Amino acid sequence: MRHGKRFNHLGRTSPHRKSMLANMASSLIVHKRLTTTVAKAKALRQYVEPIITRSKVDDTHSRRVVFSYLKDKDSSRVLFDEVAERIADRPGGYTRIIKLGNRLGDNAEMCMIELVDFNEIYQQEEKQAKGKTRRSRRGSKKKSSAPQAEDTSTQTASTSKAVAEPEEPQTQEENAVAESETQEEVVELSGEVVVEETTESEANEIVEAIKEEEKKADSDDNPQAKDTSSENDDEKETKG
Template sequence: MRHNKKFNHLGRKAAHRKAMLANMASSLIAHKRISTTVAKAKALRMYVEPLITKAKDDTTHSRRVVFSYLQDKEAVSELFREVAVKVADRPGGYTRILKTGNRLGDNADMCIIELVDFNEAMLAATEEAAAPKKRRSRRGGAKKATEVAAQAAPVVETEVAEEPEAATGTEVKAEEATEEPKADESAEEEKKEE
């Protein structure tokens, strides 16, 4: 009877299953992502995540325990040197399964299993999403619009009430002299803004 034996046997005997999962775990650690079936990926996740948790504590005992599972020196050194450093602050969930559709030959559900902290494209996307969005206020747009409208509007000259001829002639000339540089300055400001 197989009561309460809930893990997937993957159609293999224990020794074959153990060797296959060890090889897949070594490949996952070395390449950071592998393509496999969904059933194998779920079994691999249960196999490799406790090993990554054990790798956070870099002691001789934990290295020996991990090596007893993986049987691959390069994978063990990679796990303790690179992977454990990146996942040090993550409290679990070190792998991600992305389904890719069905295999052409036998229609098996295929997926990609990857280490979460090593997918640069997804990390960049999450950082952009986490960045606060800039808010646009209506005031700033209205303020600029009024400034542009004021600069674009023609200068209207007002007539001055006539005074004695001697005084009027000098004042009008002085007003015209002061208004012309203002128009030149506004034209220069428009050029700078463009």
């Protein structure tokens, strides 16, 4: 009687069902994927995953237990040599069922069952997904504040250079005229900016003083001009 036997018998006797699952498990381990019905694939997954877990411990006892279920030397060797290395870090869930639609003959629901670690397409997608980094709002604020600080530092450096190294005009007169036009001089003292204003009268006085200095310099450079000016003065006095 069938009391308490709630698994799928697959329409077979117990020895027939066990031998069929052993053959399917051996084919799955050797070929890494298998096409069958959904009912058989679900039964195979419950049968083969404990066997794959047993292969993580490579010793004589584990090999004998695996061989008692698979009943095939080649598949057990492939399981311990190839599959065990790939699934060493995976804590279960070694197989994947992908549904393929219904079969034409009896309209049975078909699927493909495969080992997860031997599908190269899914592995590439997982690597690309892991490569993406998540950015939090806090990190973005910190990153955005850094370039602002750099900009302010560059601005202060440029202003300090402009104040420390002013451009000299070609002549002193042009310097005075420029000062009178701007009427503001920026001086940086201890990190504070002080604005000094110059009036038009002060600018005119500076221009007159510069002109007088230039006249004196010209007179010192040309003594002949002094002599001619003194002779002209003597002639005027004699005539008078």
